[in-house]
Amino acid sequence: MTNEQLVSKVWNYAHVLRDQGISYGDYVEQITYLLFLKMDQEREEFLGEASIIPTAWNWTSLVAKDGDDLELQYRHTLENLASEDGLIGTIFRKAQNKLSDPAKLKRVVSLIDKEGPWIGLEVDVKGEIYEGLLERNASEVKSGAGQYFTPRPVIEAIAACVNPQVGETVCDPACGTGGFLLAAYDHMKGQTKDRDKLRDLRHTAFTGTDIVDEVVRLCAMNLYLHGIGNGGSPVTQRDALANDSGERFKVILTNPPFGKKSSYKIVGEDGSITTETESYEREDFKFTTSNKQFNFLQHIMTIMDTNGRAGVVLPDNVLFEAGKAGEGIRKRLLEGFNFHTLLRLPTGIWYSPGVKANVLFFDKRPASKDVQTKELWVYDYRTNVHKTLKTKRLTNADLEDFVTCYRERKETERFKRFTYEELAARDKLNLDIFWLKDDSLEDIDNLPAPDVLANEIVENLQAALEQFQSVSQELAGDGE
Secondary structure, three states: OOHHHHHHHHHHHHHHHHHOOOOHHHHHHHHHHHHHHHHHHHHHHHHOOOOOOOHHHOHHHHHOOOHHHHHHHHHHHHHHHOOOOHHHHHHOOOOOOOOOOHHHHHHHHHHHHHOOOOOOOOHHHHHHHHHHHHHHHHHHOOOOHHHHOOOHHHHHHHHHHHOOOOOOOEEEOOOOOOHHHHHHHHHHHHHOOOHHHHHHHHHHOEEEEEOOHHHHHHHHHHHHHOOOOOOOOOEEEOOOOOOOOOOOEEEEEEOOOOOOEEEEEEEOOOOOEEEEEEOOOOOOOOOOOOEHHHHHHHHHHHHEEEEEEEEEEEEOHHHHOOOHHHHHHHHHHHHHOEEEEEEEOOOOOOOOOOOOEEEEEEEOOOOOOOOOOOEEEEEEOOOOOOOOOOOOOOOHHHHHHHHHHHHHOOOOOOEEEEEHHHHHOOHHHOOOOOOOOOHHHOOHHHOOOHHHHHHHHHHHHHHHHHHHHHHHHHHHOOOO
């Protein structure tokens, strides 16, 4: 069986379960648990590495069961492994059996058992199976995994530009399913053949955090499938914005969750519901704000080590939002850090419709009385660029010119240099910078193709509908 056939078989069975009421998300979770158990058994059988799973709950004990005995064994396996420490406890944290029908469970177990050994597959194939399911789940449930899914071409371009090196530590404080950490690992693993350095790379170089339990589990398994992590877990479940852990990292690669404000509900004694906006008050935050992106940006400023580098995806509002916090944080970014490059990303590349985002590249240098940013290079890959998730997807080739410009620092039609003096003179330190003429506004011959226009109209309507639904839910007291 070819790799493509294997991927297709796993995906096709996801469809079978979906038709029987089991979502892609639940299927991915169960594949996470079962693949881990199977691969742990294969590591011992084929590689001679000691199993990290207690014998009573390993793959051999599970695959030998049938019927109700299989369901009982699986349920107890999940319960017991959830109480373990390290990587096992992270992967099985709060695990529940979503395949309670013994026949469905047996079918998945048999699929995994018969198509092995999985440990011998190329890492990219295992990743393709896993990440493909995640992508399908993201497209099915826009409010679920989609909020964590950054287009792979964007991730790989950021990793290529920031250029993490073996021996450096890499952190994603909003790691989602681990795309940035995996891209960094792929970028770094070919830099040395030294076994000790490669072992350290796999087991100590990467750190991720996320606030959502299910996502942390998926990330831990995704990393494990790619050879990152062993007994200990590279990722933890916590609110990265809650405090400064004291850890510092040489490289930060991240896409903090979209959405401007953090809020929560308070239910009064009379049953009334009020919405409170959450602001993080930390000594290391120079500005108190409820804007999540500004808080993540301040958090990244803190956890960057001296001479550290960052590539961060942030929405447009970070570049122009007025007020003390917005202007103050942009001023700190320009004057206290070397904010050297800004990539304006096209619309139509996210699962959330209508999102306008950018990549900010900046370095942290030793404290200085002088302004750190001497010049900001801006690459406009939004004006006259039309992308959709289906008919005209973003590809690696689309960002090759940006990566070349990033390295060569020569002005082109889309790549322009702005001095600190020019930036500082802008009203309210607005960095929402464009200079290209939008041809579609003036020349009907340059309008996007009809299918692209139709896609954009649908996406805009979906965005409007989601906003109306949000307002309706707020009025009904059921909003998030």
